[in-house]
Amino acid sequence: MLLSGVVYGARDQAHRRFAEALERGEGLPLDLSGQVIYYVGPTPAPPGRVCGAAGPTTSGRMDVYTPLLLSCGVRALIGKGNRSPEVVAALKEFGAVYLAAPGGAGALLSRCIKEMEVVAYPELGPEAVYRIVVDNFPVIVAIDAEGNNLYEFGPSSYRKKNSA
Amino acid sequence: MGKIPVSLIEKKVAELCVEANFDLPPDVEEALKRALQEEESPLGREILKDLWENLRIAREERIPICQDTGMVVVFVELGQEVEISGGSLTEAINRGVARGYQEGYLRKSVVSDPLRRVNTGDNTPAVIHYEVVPGNVFRITVMPKGFGSENCTALGMLKPADGVEGVKRFVIGAVDKAAANPCPPVTVGVGIGGTAEKALLLAKRALLRPIGSLHSDPFLAQLEKDLKEEINNLGYGPGGFGGRFTALAVHIETYPTHIAGLPVAVNINCHASRHKTWVWDGESDE
Numbered sequence A: 001m002l003l004s005g006v007v008y009g010a011r012d013q014a015h016r017r018f019a020e021a022l023e024r025g026e027g028l029p030l031d032l033s034g035q036v037i038y039y040v041g042p043t044p045a046p047p048g049r050v051c052g053a054a055g056p057t058t059s060g061r062m063d064v065y066t067p068l069l070l071s072c073g074v075r076a077l078i079g080k081g082n083r084s085p086e087v088v089a090a091l092k093e094f095g096a097v098y099l100a101a102p103g104g105a106g107a108l109l110s111r112c113i114k115e116m117e118v119v120a121y122p123e124l125g126p127e128a129v130y131r132i133v134v135d136n137f138p139v140i141v142a143i144d145a146e147g148n149n150l151y152e153f154g155p156s157s158y159r160k161k162n163s164a
Numbered sequence B: 001m002g003k004i005p006v007s008l009i010e011k012k013v014a015e016l017c018v019e020a021n022f023d024l025p026p027d028v029e030e031a032l033k034r035a036l037q038e039e040e041s042p043l044g045r046e047i048l049k050d051l052w053e054n055l056r057i058a059r060e061e062r063i064p065i066c067q068d069t070g071m072v073v074v075f076v077e078l079g080q081e082v083e084i085s086g087g088s089l090t091e092a093i094n095r096g097v098a099r100g101y102q103e104g105y106l107r108k109s110v111v112s113d114p115l116r117r118v119n120t121g122d123n124t125p126a127v128i129h130y131e132v133v134p135g136n137v138f139r140i141t142v143m144p145k146g147f148g149s150e151n152c153t154a155l156g157m158l159k160p161a162d163g164v165e166g167v168k169r170f171v172i173g174a175v176d177k178a179a180a181n182p183c184p185p186v187t188v189g190v191g192i193g194g195t196a197e198k199a200l201l202l203a204k205r206a207l208l209r210p211i212g213s214l215h216s217d218p219f220l221a222q223l224e225k226d227l228k229e230e231i232n233n234l235g236y237g238p239g240g241f242g243g244r245f246t247a248l249a250v251h252i253e254t255y256p257t258h259i260a261g262l263p264v265a266v267n268i269n270c271h272a273s274r275h276k277t278w279v280w281d282g283e284s285d286e
Helices: A012-023 A066-071 A085-094 A106-110 A122-127 A150-156 B006-022 B026-038 B042-061 B089-103 B160-178 B196-206 B218-232
Strands: A002-009 A036-038 A076-079 A097-100 A113-120 A129-138 A140-143 B003-005 B071-079 B083-085 B127-133 B138-145 B154-158 B186-194 B247-257 B262-269 B276-279
Touching (some): A012 A122, A066 A085, A085 A097, A085 A140, A140 A150, B003 B006, B026 B247, B154 B160, B154 B196, B160 B186, B160 B218, B160 B262, B186 B196, B196 B262, B218 B247
Parallel strands (some): A076 A097
Antiparallel strands (some): A002 A129, B186 B262
C-alpha cells in the first residue's frame, strides 16, 4: 500500500507526554482525531534536504499508550514489529489499523517525505512530535481492524519444527 | 615506543562514526545479497530488495542507513608500548563521537540519565571497552548500536547440566522472543562462559566477526551452523513477515568459566551490522 498525505511522527517520550497530559485532563497538544501516528525519530536534515533517515522504530514500546490514543480517535499507526494483545483488541474496538513500514530502510523512506516540521515538544529533539507530509510511502497492513495479524500468520507458514 | 596524539584519535573516531552510518562492511552486503538470491518468501524478497536499495541510497546520497544511528560502542586495543599524548584518551574518543554525529547529521540518541531522560545533545558518552595488548599497536573499532536490536539482548545463567541443548534452547528462545523487532535478517552474537558481564561482552564482540565466517574450533563452528539453521526454522524472515532468512549468521565466542556455571548471552544486530575500524600505522605522530 502506498500512503500519501499527513502523518504525525511521535515516539517514546512524546507518547508519555500525551498520556500525562490526558491524565491531567489537559487534552493533547494537537488534535489527533482521524489522524495517523508514525513511530519515528528522524536524523537531522542535511543541508538542502527535507529530512534525514526516517524509518520506523519498534512499535512494541508504545503498546502501553496505544489503546488510550486510539480512544482519542487515532485511526492508524505506522511502525515495525508485533503489537500486544491489548493493542490488537483496541484496534478492533475502535476500527483502526496498524501498518508496518520496512524496518531499517530509513534512507529509502526519507525519499517519500515531502515536508517535515516539529509541532510539539521541540525540547525532546528526535523524540519531538513532527508533522510529516508523505508521498507514496510504502506500508503493509500488519494488523487490520478485524485483528488479522501478518506478524502471526506470516511467519507461521515458514516455521519448521526444531529439535531443541 | 610510539606516540599517538589525542587529536588524531578524535579525528579518526569522528570519521569512523560517520562512515559506519553510511556504508556497510563488504561482508554484510555480501550476506544480504545472498539472502536476496535465496529467500523463498515473495514478501521477504521485496523487503530485502528495499534494504538493498536503502544501502545504495545511503551510500550515494549520504543519508544514514537507519534513523537509529545508535549509541556508540567503541572497542580499543591499546598496545602497552604506545603512549597516548596530549590529554585523556576517553575524552578524545567522546569528542570524536560528538564531532562525527554533528558533522554527519546523525541522530543524537543518548539521554544523560536512564530514568530522567534528558538528551545529551551530542550522542555522548560512548560505551568504551579497553583492552591492553602487547606491542606497539593501536586499533579502534566504532560500532553504532541501534536499540531496536539491543533491546533484544538476553542473558542466561544456565546450569552446567543444561549443556549444549540448554544453550541452543536459550539462544533460539531469545531470537524467537525478539521476532520482528530487531529488523531481521539479523546477526546473532552468542557469548558462552566467563561471568555474566564477560558473556555479554563476548556476545557483542562476536557481532564484529566477518559475517559467514565460522569459528576456528570445529565443535563451535558446528554449533554455529546448527543454531543458524534452527533460528531460520523459526520462520520470521526479512522484516518478520515470514520467510527463510531470519538470521544471516550466528557467531559464537567462548571463555573459560566457573565449575558451577554456564553463562550464555545473546546480543543481536539488525541487518545493517555497522562497524568501522582504524588501525594506527605506527607512524602517525602529528
